[in-house]
Amino acid sequence: MTSPPLVLSARDVRRDYPVAGQPVHAVRGLSLDVSEGEWVAVVGPSGSGKSTLLNLLGAIDRPSGGSISIRGQDVARMGDAEATRFRLTGIGFVFQRFYLMPTLTAAENVELPMSEAKVPRAEREARAKELLRYVGLGERTGHRPFQLSGGEQQRVAIARALANRPALLLADEPTGELDARTGTEMITLLDRLNRDGTTIVTVTHDEALAGAARRVVHMRDGAIVDDVTVRPL
Amino acid sequence: MILRLALATLTRRRARTALTTAGVAVATAMLLDMVMLGSGMRESFRGFIEQQGFQLRITPRGTMPFDTEATVGGGAALVVALQGDPDVVRVAPIIGTKGFVTRAGTDSVIGAFLLGLDPTVQGDYILAEGRDVAAPDEMVVNAAWLASTGYAVGDTVALAAGYEPQVRRLRGIKTVRIVGRGRFVMLAGGDRAAALPIATVQAIGGEERRDRVSVVLVATRTGADVEAVRARIERADPRLSALSTTAALRFVDERLSYFRQLAFILASVSLAVGFLLVTTLVTVSVNERIGEIAVMRAIGVARWRIVAQVMIEGVALSAVGAILGLGLGLVTARWLNGILATFPGLPAAFDFFLFEPSAAFRSLGMIVLCGIAAGVWPAWRAATLPIARTLREEAVA
Numbered sequence: 001m002t003s004p005p006l007v008l009s010a011r012d013v014r015r016d017y018p019v020a021g022q023p024v025h026a027v028r029g030l031s032l033d034v035s036e037g038e039w040v041a042v043v044g045p046s047g048s049g050k051s052t053l054l055n056l057l058g059a060i061d062r063p064s065g066g067s068i069s070i071r072g073q074d075v076a077r078m079g080d081a082e083a084t085r086f087r088l089t090g091i092g093f094v095f096q097r098f099y100l101m102p103t104l105t106a107a108e109n110v111e112l113p114m115s116e117a118k119v120p121r122a123e124r125e126a127r128a129k130e131l132l133r134y135v136g137l138g139e140r141t142g143h144r145p146f147q148l149s150g151g152e153q154q155r156v157a158i159a160r161a162l163a164n165r166p167a168l169l170l171a172d173e174p175t176g177e178l179d180a181r182t183g184t185e186m187i188t189l190l191d192r193l194n195r196d197g198t199t200i201v202t203v204t205h206d207e208a209l210a211g212a213a214r215r216v217v218h219m220r221d222g223a224i225v226d227d228v229t230v231r232p233l
Numbered sequence: 234m235i236l237r238l239a240l241a242t243l244t245r246r247r248a249r250t251a252l253t254t255a256g257v258a259v260a261t262a263m264l265l266d267m268v269m270l271g272s273g274m275r276e277s278f279r280g281f282i283e284q285q286g287f288q289l290r291i292t293p294r295g296t297m298p299f300d301t302e303a304t305v306g307g308g309a310a311l312v313v314a315l316q317g318d319p320d321v322v323r324v325a326p327i328i329g330t331k332g333f334v335t336r337a338g339t340d341s342v343i344g345a346f347l348l349g350l351d352p353t354v355q356g357d358y359i360l361a362e363g364r365d366v367a368a369p370d371e372m373v374v375n376a377a378w379l380a381s382t383g384y385a386v387g388d389t390v391a392l393a394a395g396y397e398p399q400v401r402r403l404r405g406i407k408t409v410r411i412v413g414r415g416r417f418v419m420l421a422g423g424d425r426a427a428a429l430p431i432a433t434v435q436a437i438g439g440e441e442r443r444d445r446v447s448v449v450l451v452a453t454r455t456g457a458d459v460e461a462v463r464a465r466i467e468r469a470d471p472r473l474s475a476l477s478t479t480a481a482l483r484f485v486d487e488r489l490s491y492f493r494q495l496a497f498i499l500a501s502v503s504l505a506v507g508f509l510l511v512t513t514l515v516t517v518s519v520n521e522r523i524g525e526i527a528v529m530r531a532i533g534v535a536r537w538r539i540v541a542q543v544m545i546e547g548v549a550l551s552a553v554g555a556i557l558g559l560g561l562g563l564v565t566a567r568w569l570n571g572i573l574a575t576f577p578g579l580p581a582a583f584d585f586f587l588f589e590p591s592a593a594f595r596s597l598g599m600i601v602l603c604g605i606a607a608g609v610w611p612a613w614r615a616a617t618l619p620i621a622r623t624l625r626e627e628a629v630a
Contacts, residue, residue, distance in 0.1 A: 051625065060531050061621040080536065088533025095624070099528035103241030108234070115234040116534050160532070 007167055007199045008034040008057060013066035013076075015052050015222075026052040028222040029066070034168070034201060039194040041213035042203045049222040050203040051172055057201060058091050058170045059083040071167045088117055092161030096173035098153040100145040106132060106156045107141040113163045124163075131159035135189060151182030158189065162198070169193070171202040175209050187212045235538050239545035242518060253514040254554045257600065260507035261558020265596045266566050266586060267500035271493045273587035278485050281418060281583075282478055285356030287325065287450035288459045290476045291315075291466060297476070297484075298448045299329050299419075305472055308435070308446035315449065318465065320457035325354040325450040328434050330442060332427060333393040333403055337383035342396055342403065345378050345425035348417075349434025356418075356450070358428055362386055363413030369433045373413040378425040386411050392427070394437040405437040421576070451475075507551065507600050511607035515547050519611040524627035526615050531624065536616045543612035544605060551604025555597045562596075563588065 015027040027049045034040055042050045055061035056068060059075045060083075068075040070090060078086060087093075100109045107128045114124035132141050135155040137148075145153050154174060161169055174190070175183035187209050194200050194214070202209060210216050211230075218226035243250045291311075293303040305311070308326050315324045332347030348357060352366040358373060363386040366373055372392070374384075384390055387410075394405030409429065417426045435442045453462050463475040476484075519526065526539060566586035573585045 052621075055621040055624075058531070060624075084530070084533055084535050086533075087531060091533075093528075093531050095528065095531075097524070097627070099524060101238060101525060101529075103238065103245055108237075112234060112529075112534075113532050116532075116538065164533075 004035040004037055006033055007036050007038075007071060008032070008201070009069045010057065011067045011069075013053075013056060013068060014064045015049070015056055015061065016064045026222050027056065027063070030219075030222070030224055031066075032217065032224065032227075034199060036199055037194070037197055038215060039190070039200040039213045040202070040215045040217055041210040042201065042217045042219060043205070043210045044219035044225075046205075048219040050219055052222075053219070054170050054172050054201065054203045057168075058093060059087050088113060089164045090167050092164075092166035092169040094154070094157050094161050094169065094171035094174050096176040098145070098150070098157045098177070100153055100156055100160070102145050105142050105144055106137060106148065106159075109145070109156055110159045110163055113160060117164050119164075127163065128159070131162055132156070134162075135159045149182070150178050151185055154178060154182075154186055155189065158193070162193075167199065169198050169200045171200065171204075173204055173206070174202060175204065175206045183208065235542045236545060239542045240549060242522070242542075243546055243549060246518075249514065250550070253510050253550055254557065256510040257507050257551055257554025257604075258557035258561055260503045260510065261555045261596065261600045262562035262565055264500050264503040264507070264600065265559060265562030265593060266569070267496040267503065268592045268596050269562070269566050269586040269588060271496040271500075272589065272592065273585050274489055274492070274583070275482065275485055276587045276589075277584040279478075279482055282481055285450065287323070287356065287452045288478050289451040289453065289463055289466070290481070291449040291451060291473050292447070292476065294472055294474045296474065302329075302447075304328065304442070304445040304447050306445050308431075308444045308449075311446065311449060311470070311473075314469065315451055315466070318462060320453050320462045321451055322454045323354055323450075323452035325351050325356075325452075326431055326446040327355075327357070327448050327450065328431055328438075328442065328445060329447045330394065330434060330438060332434075332437075333396040334382050334384075334390050335403075336381070337388075339383075340401075342398075342401070343381050343425065344396070345374075345381075345427055346420065347392075347394075347434055348426060348428040349431035350428055351431060352428070354450075355428070358415035358417045358426075360413050360415050363411075365413060366428065366430060367412070369430050370407065370409045371412045372409045372427050372429040373415045374411055374427040375415060375417050375420070375425065377423055378427055379411075379414060381425050384411060386414055392429075392437065394434075394439065394442070405439055407433065407437045409433070423575075504599060504603055507554070508603040508607050511547050511550050511554075511604050512610060514550065515543060515608050516611040516614075518546065519543060519615045523615075523618065523623055527618060527620050527623035527627065530618070530620045539616045540612040543615050544608040547604045547608030547611075548601060549604075551600050551607070555600040555604075558600070559593060559597060562593075 010032045013027055013030045016023050016025050044050050056063050059078060063076050110128035110131055111124045129141060132138055135158055137152060137155055175186050178186060190200060191212055204210055214231040215229045217224055290298050292298055293305045296303050312324050312326050315321055328349040330347050331344055333342050333344050336343055389408060389410045391406050392409050393403035396403050420426050453459055459477050463477050466475045467473060570584060570586050
C-alpha cells in the first residue's frame with residue numbers, strides 16, 4: 001500500500017524574535033510532516049510555540065531558519081506578494097475569534113477570498129451557497145455576522161477558509177470562543193471535513209478537539225516532545 | 234467587493250461619518266468662498282469699467298475718478314481737443330457735485346449726488362423705469378432718491394445746486410422734470426443720485442462749476458494703442474491724469490493684494506482642516522478594524538487592495554463633503570454678498586463673490602486631492618501591519 005503524498009514538510013524550523021531586547025526562541029529546530037487527508041492537532045501549554053508554528057505554516061510569518069514546504073512550494077522563501085497569493089489559494093485559515101467582515105453577509109464573507117482570486121461572480125455565488133449548505137447554514141446566507149451565533153459565525157469562517165479549495169486548513173483554537181455544545185458541533189464539522197478529504201492542522205487547548213484528531217503533536221518550549229497517531233489514515 | 238467594503242465601513246458609524254462629512258463640507262464651503270472672494274472683487278470691478286465701453290478715464294492730475302471733488306476747467310475745449318485725436322472715437326465729459334431738493338409736501342431739504350453727463354454716451358446708470366434724459370430740464374434719479382424725497386417719475390421739482398443750512402436757503406435753483414428711474418452702477422444701494430445733462434449741472438452751479446469737468450471718459454478706436462493715446466493726452470495737457478482700464482485694474486490689484494493674501498491664507502487653513510478631518514477619521518477607522526485588516530491580509534487579500542480600500546474611504550468622504558460644500562459655499566457667498574453690499578460707499582451692484590465654474594471645480598479638486606493625501610498614512614499603516622503580531626495582540630486584547 002502506498003502512503004498518501006505529503007502536503008506539508010517542515011524541516012529544522014526556527015523562529016526567534018526579540019522581546020524587550022532579549023531574544024525569544026519561540027520555535028526551536030522543529031520538523032513536521034503532514035500527509036494528505038491527515039488531521040493533526042497541535043497541543044501544549046501556553047507559550048509553547050503552537051500559534052507561532054501555525055503562523056509559520058500559513059506563511060503569515062517568516063521562519064528565522066529552516067524550510068517549510070507545502071505541496072512542494074517553499075513557503076519560507078516567498079516574498080510578500082507571492083506569500084499573499086499562496087495564502088489566498090493554498091491555505092485556509094480559521095481563527096479563534098472568527099473575524100468575519102461585519103458589513104458583509106455570510107455569503108459575501110465566503111465570497112471574499114474568491115473575489116480576490118478573481119473567480120467569476122456566478123461561480124463564486126454558487127460555491128458560497130454550496131459551502132454554507134455544507135456547514136449547515138444554507139438558510140442563513142443573507143445574514144450578517146451580528147445576526148449569527150458564535151457557532152454559526154465559526155461555521156461561516158470555515159466556509160470562507162474552504163472557498164478557494166486550499167491544500168491545507170489551519171485552525172487556531174477554533175472552539176476557543178464557543179460553549180461546550182457548540183464546540184462539539186464544530187468538532188463534528190471538522191471531522192466531517194477531514195473525512196471528506198480536507199487536510200487539517202489545528203492548534204488547541206481543547207482536549208475534545210485534540211481527541212477527535214487523527215494525530216496529536218505535543219509541543220513544549222518551541223519543540224515537539226511527542227507525536228502520536230491516534231487514527232491512521 | 235473592496236469598494237463595497239470601503240463604503241460599508243463608512244456607513245457602519247453613520248453619525249461619525251456624517252459629522253466628518255459635514256466638517257469637510259464646511260471646509261469646502263470656506264475654501265470655495267475664499268477662492269470666489271479672491272477673484273470676485275477684481276472681476277466685478279473689471280465688469281464695471283468694461284461695461285461702460287471707455288478705455289481711458291481723464292481726471293485732474295493726481296486724482297482718481299470721483300476720489301476727490303477736484304475738477305478741471307475748460308471742459309468744452311478739452312472735449313474738442315480729445316475729439317481731435319485720430320485714435321479717439323467717443324468722449325464723455327462728466328461732472329459730479331451735490332444737488333438739493335425739498336422733500337415733497339415739506340420744507341426739509343434732501344441732498345443727493347448730482348451727475349452731469351452726456352445721456353447719449355453715458356455708462357453710469359441703467360434705466361429701469363420711464364425714459365432717458367432728452368432735454369436740459371430733465372433728469373433720471375435712482376430709487377433711493379425717490380424714496381427720500383417722496384417724488385415719483387413724471388413729477389417736476391426745484392433742483393438746487395447749493396444749500397446754506399444756517400439760513401435754510403437753496404441757491405442755483407432750476408425746475409426739472411423726473412423722466413426716469415435708473416440704477417446707478419457705481420453707487421452704494423442707499424446713496425441718492427440724479428443724472429442731468431452736463432450743461433445743466435454746470436449752469437446751476439454758477440461760476441464755481443462753469444465749464445468744469447470731474448472726469449472725461451474716452452473710447453478709442455478698435456486696434457488703437459491705448460497706452461500711446463494715454464501718454465499723448467498727459468503730454469498735451471499737464472493738468473490731467475489719464476488712467477487706462479489696464480492701469481485701473483492694476484491699481485485695483487495692488488489695493489486688493491492684502492485682501493487676496495488673506496483669502497489665500499484662509500483657503501489654505503480650510504484645506505488643512507479638511508485634510509485633518511479626513512485623515513483623523515480614516516486613521517480611527519483603520520485602528521478600529523486592525524484585526525479585520527490583519528485577517529484580510531492573512532486570507533490572501535493583496536496589500537494594494539487594502540490600500541485601495543482605505544484610500545476609497547478618504548476619497549468618498551472628501552468627495553461627498555466637497556459636493557455638499559459646493560452648495561453650502563454658494564449659499565454662504567450669496568448671504569455674505571448681501572451683507573457686504575450694504576457697506577457704505579460701495580457700489581450696490583458690486584459682487585464680492587464671483588462664481589466661476591473653473592474655480593469651483595478647482596476647489597472641489599483640491600478637497601478631493603486632500604482626501605487622497607489624507608488616506609495615504611492610514612492606508613500605508615494598514616497595508617504594512619505585521620499580520621501575525623497584530624492577530625496575536627488582537628487575541629490578547
